[in-house]
Amino acid sequence: MKAAPVLAALIGLAAGAALVGYFGAGAVLHSLSAVGWAGFAAICAIHLAMMALMGLAWRALVPGGGAGIFIWGRLVRDAGSEVLPLSQVGGYVLGARALALAGIGGTVAAASTIVDVTLEFLGQIAYTGLGLGWLVRLRPDADLALPVLLGLGVAGTAAIGFVAVQRRGFDVLERFARHLGRGWVDRTAASAAALHLSLADIYRHPAGLWTSFALHLACWIASAAETWLALRFADKPVGFGAALVVESLLYAIRTAAFAIPNAVGVQEGAYILVGSLFGLSPEMGLALSLLKRARDLAIGLPTLAVWQGIEAGRLWHGRRPRSSAAAVPAPLPSEIDR
Numbered sequence: 001m002k003a004a005p006v007l008a009a010l011i012g013l014a015a016g017a018a019l020v021g022y023f024g025a026g027a028v029l030h031s032l033s034a035v036g037w038a039g040f041a042a043i044c045a046i047h048l049a050m051m052a053l054m055g056l057a058w059r060a061l062v063p064g065g066g067a068g069i070f071i072w073g074r075l076v077r078d079a080g081s082e083v084l085p086l087s088q089v090g091g092y093v094l095g096a097r098a099l100a101l102a103g104i105g106g107t108v109a110a111a112s113t114i115v116d117v118t119l120e121f122l123g124q125i126a127y128t129g130l131g132l133g134w135l136v137r138l139r140p141d142a143d144l145a146l147p148v149l150l151g152l153g154v155a156g157t158a159a160i161g162f163v164a165v166q167r168r169g170f171d172v173l174e175r176f177a178r179h180l181g182r183g184w185v186d187r188t189a190a191s192a193a194a195l196h197l198s199l200a201d202i203y204r205h206p207a208g209l210w211t212s213f214a215l216h217l218a219c220w221i222a223s224a225a226e227t228w229l230a231l232r233f234a235d236k237p238v239g240f241g242a243a244l245v246v247e248s249l250l251y252a253i254r255t256a257a258f259a260i261p262n263a264v265g266v267q268e269g270a271y272i273l274v275g276s277l278f279g280l281s282p283e284m285g286l287a288l289s290l291l292k293r294a295r296d297l298a299i300g301l302p303t304l305a306v307w308q309g310i311e312a313g314r315l316w317h318g319r320r321p322r323s324s325a326a327a328v329p330a331p332l333p334s335e336i337d338r
């Protein structure tokens with residue numbers, strides 16, 4: 001594991017612990033307990049339904065793929081990103097590997113992951129724009145509006161560039177390879193060519209692209225229901241529009257802090273900052289953050305346990321001797337960059 005993500009995670013943990021200590025661990029736990037087990041179970045159920053829809057959004061890019069495979073891949077992807085000390089990219093790798101182990105071609109798994117992440121990001125931009133509109137409507141005096149608008153401009157530009165690279169980036173690689181000659185770049189160019197063909201095939205089906213984008217946007221909007229419901233269980237109700245603003249700005253801030261594994265510390269501070277706009281106490285904001293992290297653990301840990309069982313079974317079957325003479329070891333799973 002690289003030192004930078006570990007250091008960032010440790011700083012984030014220290015910041016989160018400092019916030020809980022500053023506002024009082026007892027007060028935070030009291031706010032958390034107000035939601036209750038019924039509220040926690042309802043939030044987990046909503047999140048699982050959203051994960052299923054996000055899996056279907058991924059599957060829309062690969063006609064003929066089994067829906068269950070992509071829902072499983074999405075569960076693994078999010079578990080890797082939210083539970084393990086990985087960057088977001090590490091979670092994407094785990095999700096794509098889960099598809100490959102389930103029978104989807106490796107190149108197709110990688111290409112569909114890239115496009116799915118892109119469409120999810122575009123959906124998030126639309127979601128943040130919707131949240132900004134509600135913020136201006138509900139709190140026209142809020143100082144956050146201008147920074148969020150500037151951030152949307154930067155994110156939109158980045159998204160356009162990311163799509164352009166997927167559509168046209170291979171042409172640049174081909175020209176670069178011609179200048180260098182054949183040699184060491186051959187294998188890289190061949191792999192990039194296969195990936196480019198898979199990307200081009202996905203982009204040739206606009207119906208799948210629009211379906212995936214619509215499902216992602218619907219899931220982003222539905223994510224506000226978790227906060228809205230949790231606050232109702234805690235007897236601190238806010239309107240759905242206010243919950244939407246809180247969640248949309250929270251995820252925008254989390255995206256900006258992508259280098260910090262699990263957005264540790266950042267998520268807690270964001271809930272305090274944005275929640276205060278709608279009368280939520282810092283203790284309630286921290287409780288919401290801890291509730292989301294408990295939800296991720298409740299869903300992610302069993303998912304990772306099953307995934308590890310699948311990996312171990314694959315490795316075991318690969319190591320079993322094919323004959324009584326000798327055993328042929330299977331290659332180890334690809335190492336994930338942490």
